[in-house]
Amino acid sequence: MVEIKIEKPIQITQRVSMHSHIRGLGLDEKGKAVKVKDGLVGQVKAREAAGLVVEMVKEGRMAGRGVLFVGPPGTGKTAIAMGIARELGEDTPFVAISGSEIYSSEIKKTEFLMQAIRRTIGVRIRETRSVYEGVITEVNYDFERNPFMPYAQIPVGARITLETEDDKASLRVPEEIAQQLLKLGVKEGDYIEIDEETGHVRRIGRVKGKTKTSYDLGGPRLVEMPKGSIKKVKETVHTVTLNDLDMMAVMQRAAYTSLFGFLEVEKEVSPEVRKAVDEQVKKLVEKGRAEIVPGVLFIDDAHMLDLEAFSFLTRAIESEMTPILILATNRGMTTIRGTDIESPHGIPLDLLDRLLIIPTEPYSEDEVREIIRIRADEEEIPLTEESLDALTRIGVSKSLRYAVQLMEPAKIIARRKGRSKVDTDDVEDASKLFADTKTSLDLINAYSDKLLK
Ligand SMILES: Nc1ncnc2c1ncn2[C@@H]1O[C@H](COP(=O)(O)OP(=O)(O)OP(=O)(O)O)[C@@H](O)[C@H]1O
Numbered sequence: 001m002v003e004i005k006i007e008k009p010i011q012i013t014q015r016v017s018m019h020s021h022i023r024g025l026g027l028d029e030k031g032k033a034v035k036v037k038d039g040l041v042g043q044v045k046a047r048e049a050a051g052l053v054v055e056m057v058k059e060g061r062m063a064g065r066g067v068l069f070v071g072p073p074g075t076g077k078t079a080i081a082m083g084i085a086r087e088l089g090e091d092t093p094f095v096a097i098s099g100s101e102i103y104s105s106e107i108k109k110t111e112f113l114m115q116a117i118r119r120t121i122g123v124r125i126r127e128t129r130s131v132y133e134g135v136i137t138e139v140n141y142d143f144e145r146n147p148f149m150p151y152a153q154i155p156v157g158a159r160i161t162l163e164t165e166d167d168k169a170s171l172r173v174p175e176e177i178a179q180q181l182l183k184l185g186v187k188e189g190d191y192i193e194i195d196e197e198t199g200h201v202r203r204i205g206r207v208k209g210k211t212k213t214s215y216d217l218g219g220p221r222l223v224e225m226p227k228g229s230i231k232k233v234k235e236t237v238h239t240v241t242l243n244d245l246d247m248m249a250v251m252q253r254a255a256y257t258s259l260f261g262f263l264e265v266e267k268e269v270s271p272e273v274r275k276a277v278d279e280q281v282k283k284l285v286e287k288g289r290a291e292i293v294p295g296v297l298f299i300d301d302a303h304m305l306d307l308e309a310f311s312f313l314t315r316a317i318e319s320e321m322t323p324i325l326i327l328a329t330n331r332g333m334t335t336i337r338g339t340d341i342e343s344p345h346g347i348p349l350d351l352l353d354r355l356l357i358i359p360t361e362p363y364s365e366d367e368v369r370e371i372i373r374i375r376a377d378e379e380e381i382p383l384t385e386e387s388l389d390a391l392t393r394i395g396v397s398k399s400l401r402y403a404v405q406l407m408e409p410a411k412i413i414a415r416r417k418g419r420s421k422v423d424t425d426d427v428e429d430a431s432k433l434f435a436d437t438k439t440s441l442d443l444i445n446a447y448s449d450k451l452l453k
């Protein structure tokens, strides 16, 4: 039996943690932006537009369309896109990549995008499974000596008694199940479920009043005594992505082939595998046993994509099973990467025509102050009112990103001076040691004759 591990969607931790204070879009019931809410400040129009996008995604009315966030650096494009992800909830897949990532991986650019797209399409599968379930009232393991380690004992089976309010049964279970029971530390009073076909054991909780031990704090949750018969048919729902299913198909093929020798699992999924997966999924959907959940594919710094990638995406959003595409860029009129074709935001017009554009605007001084205050809270950096003023000035005159970056070094500088709160001189010291982009460019230009060419 092959064990399949499902990979987590691609996520760039650094980028996500920079936006860890964002909990949602901060809208009220009518979809109006609250000035400061869910970690978001200002940028009212863009947030309200994003709220409408969330609504359309949830109602399934966005398929085959896309969104483009456009605005100067540090105006919250990525932050608002993260807010969208939070609002969509866990059940809607959200995959975030950066335009430049398509070049850095070991696979072809279009294959990388294809995998990202398929990670973004959820398949909610309903299954009916036959299970044994009940509260354990007795458990006895049969041990034998381990033939390779004579002093160790291994479980070769177990006898368990399961009870519900209406039924009671004793079962003999094989080695695989006995091992799972031991690993889970299943005790009398535990409510468990055993899948008849796969033998997978799940502990649902502890039944009130059935446990002998009284220290239930922090352990498995307390549940009511189950009802009905021990053996029953249950409906379960789980969501996987098309990419998960592709990977399972690839692994199954590899396991089969590896009977004849070691075979490395391919990094690229062949079109035949994907076609077979799609057909199976469609059959399940037709039978009413599965539902497609289109998610959101967010591509940050979209101007880093090239023509090949853009035409791939344009075709992809026209096709049948497709995610909602959200792009972000801080470029104005510029050439499409790798060509000398000029286009708004470096994006070809045929794709641009299919996108709803959401602009973001520069912040006012008060908004910058509020964002810095929230970030300082999030990073647990205590600021004096004066140092907050200093950081705000830097945020306005240099850039918000730079001001936020200075907080951590300023905190260390303050600590070295034996202070727990960051003060104005700590911020000033930090800003002398670390340059913002403009200053570093000026420096490079001033020393250009001494630099490597
Ligand atoms: N309206 C806002 N409310 C709260 N935090 C914000 C807001 N806008 C930006 N931020 C925070 O400020 C920092 C910079 O913003 P962000 O990275 O979203 O800008 P961006 O528009 O994506 O910039 P770039 O064009 O450089 O990618 C981040 O830490 C972000 O979470």
Ligand SMILES: [Mg+2]
Residues within 6 Å of the ligand: 077, 078, 079, 300, 301, 328
């Ligand atoms: Mg960004």
